[in-house]
Amino acid sequence: MGDEAKAKEFLDKAEKKAKSASSGLGKLFGGGSSKLEDAADEFTKAGNLYKMAKKWDQAGAAFQRAAECYIKSSKHDSAQAYISASQCFKKGNVSSAVTCLKAAIEYYTDEGRFAIAANHQKELAEMYEAEGDLDQACQCYQTAADFYEGESSSVSSQQCLLKIAQISAQLERFERAIEIYEKVAAGSLDNNLKQFGVKEYFLRAILCYLANDDLVGGERALQRYKDMQASFSSSRECRLLEDIIAACRKNNVEEFTDAIGEFNSVTQLDAWKTAVLLKVKQTLTKEESVQ
Template structure:
């Protein structure tokens, strides 16, 4: 007998158990035990559907198991089943995966379990991001950061905040991105395990100032960053930021292109910095005819 056929048999058993008030329901157990048994059958069905790679059917069975656990009074098992349902739905039905994660997160936050709530909130943000809903993704990442912060997990909170900064940059909300990069850098600069990342955060924040056409703030921030971390002053990131600021000040496209190429020859620019630098180049060339703004 195939896994899918077995799964359907467990579904039928579970559905019979949940028919309250009839003679068969009373014979098979009443009250919470009836729903616990039904949840067990739904879970068995879900796992068999997983073996058969019937992901939506598996998700639906886990979801029904969760509803039964809730009726039996087992909120923890209900939340776990919602998480399992989401894990199946995310194979294709992202919208239902998000619904299940929201239900699980609500339970975990009600119980004060902010660490696990943060984990699933982050997972939900990644799902939003995968379907291109950047607004919802950014909001979910921010909520995950707040949950981690509630657990005093600063490192985890910072990692998620950096995702908010990345999306903010994509949406050209540079003020928000700058705020986060400077906040994360400030909390990392005195930590031996995390201070290595500060030069990257400083560079990104400085480029965001320039991309928002605020060279004065970029210059002032560069001074602050050098004061915050002595080693930053001798880094290639600091030199690049300083050189780009000067190129912007001079409205010199050739100078800009040269310093960017020199940096890229040693350390390949990632997509974010490339996008920011193209934005900055466009600002330099907007009033300068004859220059192409299609590449660095």
């Protein structure tokens, strides 16, 4: 007998036990709770067999039913089953994956287990991001960041905040992105392990100033960043910013392009910076056409 056929047998037995537990006789003569636990065990066995057969939706549905049966006897087991369901649904039915993961997160937050809740909240954010729902992704990353911060996991909290900044810039919410990059940079200056990343945050923040058509703000921020970190002044990132700010001040697209090309020849620009720089260039070409 194949895995699917075995899974179907377990599924049928589980549904009968669950129905019996919730029936009038089950409630009258007791034993409803233990029958639900037995049903949950059968649903779990069915879910594992469906996983082996790579039938992800069926596996997710079986684990979800197990979670529903466990809820009265063991909320912990219920949460674990919801997570198993979510992992299976992620491979196809993302909407159901989100629903199951939210149910598990609710349990962990109710129990005060915020470190675990944060991990799953971050996973939820990643699902929304992959589906293109960037507003929901930002909200979930923010919740995860708050949970991590409450558990003194500052590195994980910063990672989530940086994701919000990245997405905010994609959505052209440049002021929010600047706020985060400056906050993370300031919080990294006194940490030897984090200092290396500060120049990257400064670079990204000023690119956001320029993309937001705030040249004066970008110039002031650059001077402020030099004062905050002495080594930043001699970095390639700082030189790039000085060059493109000068090009923007003169509204010189050629100098702007040359500065970027020189930097890119040594340190390849990632997709995010390329997109933001393109936005900056568009503000220059727009001014050129007006003139």
